[in-house]
Amino acid sequence: xIELTDVHKAFGxxxxxxxxxxxVESGTSMVIIGGSGTGKSVALKSxxxxxxxxxxxxxxxxxxxxxxxxxxxxxRFGMLFQGGALFDSLPVWQNVAFRLLRGSLARPRExxxxxxxxxxxxxxxxxxxxxxxxxxxxGGMQKRVGLARAIAAEPEIIFFDEPTTxxxxxxxxxxNDLIREIVVEMGxxxxxxxxxxxxxxxxxxxxxxxxxxxxxWTGPVADMDNSGDPYLDQFIHGRAEGPIEAVx
Amino acid sequence: MTVAMSFLAAIGxxxxxxLAAIGxxxxxxxxxxxxxxxxxxxxxxxxxxxxQIGWLSLPVVGMTAVFTGGALALQIYAGGARFNAETVVxxxxxxxxxxxxxxxxxxxxxxxRVASSIAAEIGTMxxxxxxxxxxxxxxxPMKYLTLPRVLxxxxxxxxxxxxxDSLGIMGGFLVGVGRLDFGAATYLHNxxxxxxQWDVISGMIxxxxxxxxxxxxxCYYGMNSSRGAQGVGSATKAAVVAAxxxxxxxxxxxxxxxxxx
Numbered sequence: 001x002i003e004l005t006d007v008h009k010a011f012g013x014x015x016x017x018x019x020x021x022x023x024v025e026s027g028t029s030m031v032i033i034g035g036s037g038t039g040k041s042v043a044l045k046s047x048x049x050x051x052x053x054x055x056x057x058x059x060x061x062x063x064x065x066x067x068x069x070x071x072x073x074x075x076r077f078g079m080l081f082q083g084g085a086l087f088d089s090l091p092v093w094q095n096v097a098f099r100l101l102r103g104s105l106a107r108p109r110e111x112x113x114x115x116x117x118x119x120x121x122x123x124x125x126x127x128x129x130x131x132x133x134x135x136x137x138x139g140g141m142q143k144r145v146g147l148a149r150a151i152a153a154e155p156e157i158i159f160f161d162e163p164t165t166x167x168x169x170x171x172x173x174x175x176n177d178l179i180r181e182i183v184v185e186m187g188x189x190x191x192x193x194x195x196x197x198x199x200x201x202x203x204x205x206x207x208x209x210x211x212x213x214x215x216x217w218t219g220p221v222a223d224m225d226n227s228g229d230p231y232l233d234q235f236i237h238g239r240a241e242g243p244i245e246a247v248x
Numbered sequence: 249m250t251v252a253m254s255f256l257a258a259i260g261x262x263x264x265x266x267l268a269a270i271g272x273x274x275x276x277x278x279x280x281x282x283x284x285x286x287x288x289x290x291x292x293x294x295x296x297x298x299x300q301i302g303w304l305s306l307p308v309v310g311m312t313a314v315f316t317g318g319a320l321a322l323q324i325y326a327g328g329a330r331f332n333a334e335t336v337v338x339x340x341x342x343x344x345x346x347x348x349x350x351x352x353x354x355x356x357x358x359x360x361r362v363a364s365s366i367a368a369e370i371g372t373m374x375x376x377x378x379x380x381x382x383x384x385x386x387x388x389p390m391k392y393l394t395l396p397r398v399l400x401x402x403x404x405x406x407x408x409x410x411x412x413d414s415l416g417i418m419g420g421f422l423v424g425v426g427r428l429d430f431g432a433a434t435y436l437h438n439x440x441x442x443x444x445q446w447d448v449i450s451g452m453i454x455x456x457x458x459x460x461x462x463x464x465x466x467c468y469y470g471m472n473s474s475r476g477a478q479g480v481g482s483a484t485k486a487a488v489v490a491a492x493x494x495x496x497x498x499x500x501x502x503x504x505x506x507x508x509x
Contacts, residue, residue, distance in 0.1 A: 050380050074386045085381035087373075099385050102288065149385075 001026050002047060002157070002189065007056030008213075009042055016042050017053070018213030024206075026061075026156075029183050029190040031200050031221075033235060034210035035244060040193035041082075043210065044159050047191075048077060060157075071104060078150035082162040084142040086134035092145050093130035096120060099153045119148040123178055140171040147175070151182055158183070160192040164199050176202035197236055200224075209235060211244060276468050283388070283395045293396040301362050301397070301463070302404030306411065308361060309354045313412035316349055317341060317419025325428050337428065338435045339442030341420035346447040347507075350413040352499050355458030358405055359491040363466040366397055367487035370470025371480035379471070389471070398463040405459025406452035413451060450506045457502060458495045465491040 002024040009017040016039040024030040032040050045051040047058055047065060058065045065073065086095045096116035099105050107115075117127045123144040134142055143163065150158055160179060164172035176199050183190045183203075192203055200207060201221065208218040209232045217229040224236060234242030320341050328334045370393055373379050382389045417439060424430040465487045473483035 045380070048384055050383060071386045074384060077384060079381070079384045081377045081381055083376055085377040087378055087381070098387070102290070103386050105386075 001059075001061060002191070003057075003059045003062075004043065004047070005057045005059075007043070007046060007058060008054045009039070009046060009051060010054055015213055017046070017056075020056070020210070020213070020215055022208055022215055022218065024189060024191055026189050027187055028205040029180075029192065029203055031192045031194060031204035031207045032210055033194065033197075033200060033207060035235070036195070038210050039213055040210055041161060044161060044191060044193060048074070048079070048159070075099075075104060075153070076156045077159065078153065078155035078157070079159040080143070080146045080150045080161065080163055082165055084134070084139075084146040086142055086145055086149070088134055091131050091133055092120070092137070093117065095134065095145060096130075096148045096152050098149060105153055115152060116148070119152050120145070122151070122182075123148045124174065140167050140175075143167060143171075143175060144178070147178060147182075151186065154186060155188065157189045157191070158186075160190065160194075160203075162194055162196075163192060164194065164196045169198075172196065172199065173202075179203050197238075200236075211235075273464070273468055276471075277464055279390055280394050280398050280464065280467070283391050284399070286391075288391065290392050290396055293392060294400055297397045297400035297463075298404055300365075301358070301401045301459075302408060305358050305361055305404075305408055308357050309408045309412045310415045312353050312357050313345070313350060313414075313416035314419035316353055317345055317416035317421075318423040320344055320349065320416075321420040321423040321428065325424075334428075335438065337424055337430070338420065338438035341424075342417050342439045342443045343447055345416040345420070346413045346443065346451045348451075348499075348503070350416055351409045351451045351454035351458060352495065354409045354412045354455060355405065355462065355495045355499075356492055358401070358408065358459065359462045359465075359488055359495060362401065363462045363487040363491040364484050366463060366466025367470040367473070367484045368480055370467060371473030371483040374471060374473045375475055375480060394467040394471070397467055398460060401459035401463035402456050403459070405462070406455035409452055409455035410448070413448060446506075450502075453506075454499060454502050457498055461494045461498065462491045465494065 004020050004022045007017050007020040008015070020039075020043055022030075022043075032043065034040050042051055046053045047060075049065060049070070060073070060076075086092075087098070090098070093113050093116040094101065096119050097112035100107050100112040100115055101109065113130070117130050120127065120129055125141065125144055125148070129137070129141065129145070134145065137145065147163075150160075163175050163179060167175060179190070179192070180203055182188070190203070192199070194200060204221040206219065207221050207224055209216045209229065211231050216231040217227055219227065224232065227233065230243050233239075234244050321337055324337045324340045325334055328336050370379075373393075379389050379393075382392055421432075421435055421439070424435045425432050469483040469487035469490070473479045
């Protein structure tokens with residue numbers, strides 16, 4: 001279980017997180033929604049230690065994430081970045097098998113390559129993609145390679161940062177289905193941040209609405225349409241009028 | 249009074265900013281060196297950096313040295329002629345190249361080629377979240393990106409300087425024999441007789457220091473690159489400027505250290 005308690009983070013005068021409280025139960029898929037610049041990515045990166053919160057507490061299974069063996073902690077996570085964040089200098093298979101080629105999870109090169117090709121197949125890519133470089137792939141393919149890399153070491157917890165941004169609706173649907181399948185199949189805990197309401201409905205067990213640096217509403221996706229929360233209502237229906245200012 | 253105070257405040261801010269930057273770079277250097285003693289070490293990245301920084305810089309450093317050696321021979325000959333001291337050309341070319349021009353010009357050429365490329369590469373990785381991705385894949389970016397490059401440059405640049413020294417002396421030899429009517433044997437004899445081992449070694453030590461500076465600046469500014477193409481461009485420019493200035497400043501300090509009476 002991941003738990004954020006009163007997490008604050010500011011960049012200069014910009015107070016991005018102003019006391020975030022959020023619980024993500026193990027084996028469930030939590031989607032965080034909210035406008036651009038509301039701190040969704042910062043919240044996710046705070047859990048991973050990529051951003052250090054100014055105050056508050058983040059725990060994983062009851063243990064403070066800032067204490068203990070960092071490698072062992074990170075080995076439990078996989079992450080799909082918004083732009084893929086594939087390493088340009090490495091061929092696709094080495095990107096996917098990056099974790100399997102070095103560190104505590106290292107295994108022989110041939111074996112790592114086989115795992116990479118299997119994971120590529122899992123996300124719908126053919127083996128001939130393995131030896132290409134990321135720059136030779138389309139945006140959708142890069143996203144799928146990023147997804148393959150995120151699941152390559154079969155992590156317990158997977159983070160998805162805007163998984164469908166920049167993709168056409170069909171490719172977005174493919175990615176949503178893949179994420180749902182992978183989460184169910186692996187029994188992983190998932191946290192996704194997105195603006196895409198189709199993704200929310202396809203991926204989420206629970207959702208949390210982040211606005212003004214705090215969680216305005218959280219609950220099961222089934223309750224989303226009848227939440228009675230004006231912020232959530234405005235966001236999911238895409239209305240210009242409401243408590244969320246259209247111009248930020 | 250207000251104008252004077254504002255002026256002083258601006259100077260104060262600049263000085264404080266500069267000192268803070270020096271402190272940050274010092275800490276970055278210390279963190280980089282500290283990773284030498286802590287495994288893992290990424291040999292593949294180190295080998296790749298050796299090729300990129302050392303082998304692929306050879307043409308530009310070599311050509312710089314050849315032309316510098318030739319020009320130096322012409323200048324020393326013209327200057328020496330005023331004192332009837334034309335015979336010093338071979339020895340001054342050799343000493344000037346090995347002690348000063350070889351390491352400094354080699355260092356500056358490597359700074360232009362390598363600091364910019366490292367800063368652009370790491371800066372792009374930063375803005376495309378590849379550095380964050382490395383961290384989430386349990387790989388320390390300092391160990392994976394910075395240490396191999398800094399170590400490779402520290403080891404490769406002295407060798408580049410040595411090769412550059414040889415080529416520079418060859419440039420001087422070609423001009424001396426071809427244009428200034430020196431006998432080939434006399435030119436070589438004078439070069440070898442007056443050149444001391446310390447001239448070459450001191451230049452190579454300078455080369456190691458310059459290599460360290462070049463890669464460190466490239467990595468530091470790349471890692472601290474801000475968002476977007478403009479951020480990467482600024483990081484690249486800052487890396488080359490900082491590396492060049494630090495090379496010239498540290499060259500003076502090392503020369504004081506090695507050769508002051």
